[in-house]
Amino acid sequence: EFVRRHGVRFQLGVAEHFSIAALKQQGFKYIFLGIGAGRARHLKLDQGEDRVLDALNFLQNFRQNGDYKLGKNVAVIGGGNSAMDAARAALRCEGVESVHIVYRRTRTYMPADKEEFDAAISEGVRFHELLLPVAFSGGRLTCQRMALGEPDSDGRRKVHPVEGAFQTLTIDTVISAIGEQVEREVLEKNGLRFDHQGRLVVDPATGETSVENVFIGGDALRGPSTVVESIADGKRAAEVIMRREQIEPDVLPDFRQKFDSQQRLIELRGRKGNIVPFNAQDHHQEAARCLACNFVCDKCVEVCPNRANVAIAVPGFHDSYQIIHMDALCNECGNCETFCPYSGAPYKEKITVFWTEADFLDSTNDGFYLMSRNGSFDFRTRLNGTIGTIQLDKDGKVLKSTYKENSPEFNAFLQILKTVHGQHSYLLPESSS
Ligand code: SF4
Ligand code: SF4
Numbered sequence: 001e002f003v004r005r006h007g008v009r010f011q012l013g014v015a016e017h018f019s020i021a022a023l024k025q026q027g028f029k030y031i032f033l034g035i036g037a038g039r040a041r042h043l044k045l046d047q048g049e050d051r052v053l054d055a056l057n058f059l060q061n062f063r064q065n066g067d068y069k070l071g072k073n074v075a076v077i078g079g080g081n082s083a084m085d086a087a088r089a090a091l092r093c094e095g096v097e098s099v100h101i102v103y104r105r106t107r108t109y110m111p112a113d114k115e116e117f118d119a120a121i122s123e124g125v126r127f128h129e130l131l132l133p134v135a136f137s138g139g140r141l142t143c144q145r146m147a148l149g150e151p152d153s154d155g156r157r158k159v160h161p162v163e164g165a166f167q168t169l170t171i172d173t174v175i176s177a178i179g180e181q182v183e184r185e186v187l188e189k190n191g192l193r194f195d196h197q198g199r200l201v202v203d204p205a206t207g208e209t210s211v212e213n214v215f216i217g218g219d220a221l222r223g224p225s226t227v228v229e230s231i232a233d234g235k236r237a238a239e240v241i242m243r244r245e246q247i248e249p250d251v252l253p254d255f256r257q258k259f260d261s262q263q264r265l266i267e268l269r270g271r272k273g274n275i276v277p278f279n280a281q282d283h284h285q286e287a288a289r290c291l292a293c294n295f296v297c298d299k300c301v302e303v304c305p306n307r308a309n310v311a312i313a314v315p316g317f318h319d320s321y322q323i324i325h326m327d328a329l330c331n332e333c334g335n336c337e338t339f340c341p342y343s344g345a346p347y348k349e350k351i352t353v354f355w356t357e358a359d360f361l362d363s364t365n366d367g368f369y370l371m372s373r374n375g376s377f378d379f380r381t382r383l384n385g386t387i388g389t390i391q392l393d394k395d396g397k398v399l400k401s402t403y404k405e406n407s408p409e410f411n412a413f414l415q416i417l418k419t420v421h422g423q424h425s426y427l428l429p430e431s432s433s
Contacts, residue, residue, distance in 0.1 A: 020190040020214055030213045030241045032234065037219040039183050043077060043176035046135035055086040055177035062089045071172025072097045075141050076125075077133055078177030079103040079110035080224075084117060086175045087125045099125045100169060104132040104146050105159055108384055108409060115343050130159065131167060133174070141171040151407050182220045192216075206240045207233055215240070265320065268292050272302075293341065296321065300336035300346040309336055309346055310427070314419045322416060325350040326427065327359050327367070351416050355429040368417055370428045377421060383413050390414070396422045 004010065023031055040054040051071075055078070062068055074090040076083050076099065083101055090099045101120065103110060106129045110117065121127060131143035145165035148157040184194070193201040193210040200221065201210045208215050217233025219225055242249045271291055279285045293299070300309045300323060308329035311321040323346055330347050337345040352367030354360040360369045360380060368381040368390070376399055377392045388402035396418040403410055420427055 018186065018190075020211060030244075031215070032237050033187075033209075033214065033216040033220055034218050034230070034234065035183065035186070035220045037180045037182045037223060039181050040176065041179045041181055043133070043174075043178055045133055045174070046137065051172070052136065052174045052176055055082045055175050056180065058086055058175050059089055062093070068093045070096050073100070073169070073171050074098070074173050074175060075100045075102050075133070075169060075171045076175045076177055077102050078179070079105065079112055080177065080179065081112050081116050082179075083177035084112050084120045084125075086177050087120050088123055090173075090175065091123055091125065100128055100171070101125055102128045102131050102133055102141075102143060102169070104130065105157070106130060106148065106384075109157065118343065128167075128169075132159075132161070134166075136171070136174055139170060139172060141169045141174060143167050143169065157407060179224070180219075181223070187220075190214075207237050208240070213241075213244075262320075264292075265296060268296050297341065298323070299339045299341060300344075300350075303335045303339045304330075305333065305335065306331060309350065310424075312419060312424055314416055316415050317412070323350045324416070324420065324424075324427065325352040325365065325367070327352050327363060327365070328355045351413065353420060353427050366413070379417060379421075381413070381417070383410060390417065392418065392421055 018035075020031055038056070040056060043052060045052065055076070058068065059082070068090075070090055070093050072095060074087075074093075074096055076087045076090065078086075079101070083103075087099045087101050090096055107117070107127070117127075128143070130146040130148070132146050133141055133143050135142040143166060145162040145167060146159040147162050149160045150158055152158050182200075184198075187200065188194070191211050192214070195201055200216065202208065202216060202221060206215070207217050207221065215237035217237060218230035221233060222229060239249045268291060271288070276285060276289050278289075298311050298321070301311050306329045308326045310324050310326065312324055313320055314322045325347055332347060334345075334347075336347055340346060348365060350365075352363065352365040354363070354367055354369035357369065357371070357380065360367070360382070364382075364385070366382050366384065368379045371378045371380050371389075377394070379390045379392070381388050381390050381403075383403065386403075389400070390398060390403070391400040393399055398414070
């Protein structure tokens with residue numbers, strides 16, 4: 001309605017006749033394609049007679065009809081938010097007794113948001129990692145067992161099949177949630193070119209395709225993307241079109257240049273602990289009481305009665321302050337979990353500093369303790385549940401490590417370890433020798 005009120009006219013139901021040439025003939029000089037990526041990727045499965053549904057269709061029908069006959073046991077294939085949605089919706093269908101999410105990598109590499117995954121698990125969805133479905137027939141879903149391999153260019157570990165290892169699940173319906181893609185044929189039919197790697201040829205500065213004055217943006221250009229990115233694509237194309245028509249766009253200022261996040265952080269930290277009385281008349285004073293929790297949270301630090309969560313500045317992170325949990329100070333009261341606005345459980349989930357080996361072994365938290373400091377500093381560590389050791393010199397250089405990986409998780413863990421070691425060694429026990 002907002003767009004319509006600005007004078008934009010809508011013509012609905014024209015998708016199947018979509019033709020750039022016809023639109024140009026009708027007098028449309030510039031065209032922006034925001035057609036999304038609505039085609040489900042094909043799940044390669046020796047399918048047999050059994051039912052395989054596409055997650056988006058299933059969710060759409062579920063929303064309209066509120067029910068679906070899926071049988072007793074359902075498998076959802078995929079690791080994104082659509083897979084979590086489909087699994088939770090399937091749980092609500094009449095007659096369904098068990099829902100399984102089957103994913104070929106591990107939990108660490110799943111694209112689904114943590115809260116979506118946690119919600120699915122807490123509702124009773126069962127999670128199977130390192131399984132690749134290969135056949136579905138006679139109510140049996142056969143999955144190839146996979147193993148993690150070397151990291152790829154973006155740091156995610158590749159997977160490879162474990163020879164001769166399979167697992168079978170008893171399943172009535174499979175829901176495929178392995179992602180969506182753009183309708184490539186539609187674009188090709190309209191003369192848009194793709195490169196040899198199958199990527200659409202687009203001017204990165206303008207979003208213009210290989211067809212003059214035809215722009216593209218959003219999921220159709222990027223694959224699954226955010227609303228913000230899609231809006232930015234549309235805005236960029238609109239500005240280019242206006243300039244070509246000699247209209248100077250009245251662009252909004254670039255707030256990023258004016259927003260000094262470090263300065264904001266200092267200002268907000270200065271507000272904490274200052275009790276400023278409520279003043280209904282002075283709106284500036286009232287606004288200045290805001291602690292901007294959306295920008296810097298630290299709730300778990302403030303609500304802990306034992307000061308068992310600390311925020312320290314760690315270089316290289318998007319959020320410059322990271323929460324470190326101090327195991328020895330925590331009595332597991334659960335306060336930080338209650339107050340975390342992101343449904344987190346900081347005392348279980350944050351990188352944890354342990355003071356003794358017994359405490360370390362008594363916990364499942366990822367974290368570390370300082371075993372000895374004889375010239376070098378030897379840490380016993382747990383990352384993604386795997387126990388190892390990392391030896392640092394006094395300047396934080398890694399001398400030895402049992403970890404071979406170079407994943408983003410490992411690098412983040414190492415950065416936190418080095419920062420505690422180098423700048424916050426008061427958090428470590430003094431007596432390690
Ligand atoms: S659970 Fe531990 S860290 Fe969380 S508030 Fe309680 S004592 Fe503090
Ligand atoms: S763990 Fe939760 S409470 Fe603590 S800083 Fe993060 S979002 Fe805030």
